[in-house]
Amino acid sequence: xxxxxxxxxxxxxxxxxxxxxxxxxxxxxxxxxxxxxxxxxxxxxxxxxxxxxxxxxxxxxxxxxxxxxxxxxxxxxxxxxxxxxxxxxxxxxxxxxxxxxxxxxxxxxxxxxxxxxxxxxxxxxxxxxxxxxxxxxxxxxxxxxxxxxxxxxxxxxxxxxxxxxxxxxxxxxxxxxxxxxxxxxxxxxxxxxxxxxxxxxxxxxxxxxxxxxxxxxxxxx
Numbered sequence: 300x301x302x303x304x305x306x307x308x309x310x311x312x313x314x315x316x317x318x319x320x321x322x323x324x325x326x327x328x329x330x331x332x333x334x335x336x337x338x339x340x341x342x343x344x345x346x347x348x349x350x351x352x353x354x355x356x357x358x359x360x361x362x363x364x365x366x367x368x369x370x371x372x373x374x375x376x377x378x379x380x381x382x383x384x385x386x387x388x389x390x391x392x393x394x395x396x397x398x399x400x401x402x403x404x405x406x407x408x409x410x411x412x413x414x415x416x417x418x419x420x421x422x423x424x425x426x427x428x429x430x431x432x433x434x435x436x437x438x439x440x441x442x443x444x445x446x447x448x449x450x451x452x453x454x455x456x457x458x459x460x461x462x463x464x465x466x467x468x469x470x471x472x473x474x475x476x477x478x479x480x481x482x483x484x485x486x487x488x489x490x491x492x493x494x495x496x497x498x499x500x501x502x503x504x505x506x507x508x509x510x511x512x513x514x515x516x517x518x519x520x
Contacts, residue, residue, distance in 0.1 A: 328512075335364065
């Protein structure tokens with residue numbers, strides 16, 4: 300399965316956001332991770348539809364939109380219309396997970412399902428036939444720059460086994476505390492989509508992405 304880097308703009312310089320995105324693309328990124336936080340499901344408030352609309356005209360990168368909001372089904376259609384290619388929602392934030400995933404698919408987007416570090420991995424199993432991607436949080440959601448939770452590695456392996464058993468072609472994404480010095484561990488555990496924020500957007504963005512891509516391209520699944 301193809302390994303993908305999805306740089307998280309949560310760590311970007313919003314005064315130079317367009318330039319930051321172009322630098323990430325120049326380094327080899329093909330996805331962009333967009334964390335939308337509502338201040339309710341998670342403590343922080345990030346950004347919303349106006350930012351998505353403005354950057355959609357800036358780039359043709361795949362928009363990997365991560366809705367960290369309560370009852371995201373309320374906004375699925377709007378985020379799809381603004382250019383999201385994939386929309387990922389939290390199992391903990393949806394009263395009806397299946398209906399929410401169905402709504403995402405009906406909008407023409409890839410449907411993703413996320414779980415927090417404290418949520419048992421087996422909750423995703425019954426939704427595997429409805430999803431295109433599972434996202435495992437390897438930090439508590441709500442802020443960037445946190446350290447990778449070591450127990451996440453075993454959780455990645457558990458979900459990877461479920462995906463293999465399902466027989467479906469489902470991406471496994473991991474988000475939180477991933478840097479050049481631990482990304483290989485995450486890949487070896489079974490992930491193929493890597494979210495990195497500060498490790499990409501702090502410093503030389505183009506070089507940071509290029510360094511990640513060298514590792515991702517060197518790992519065979």
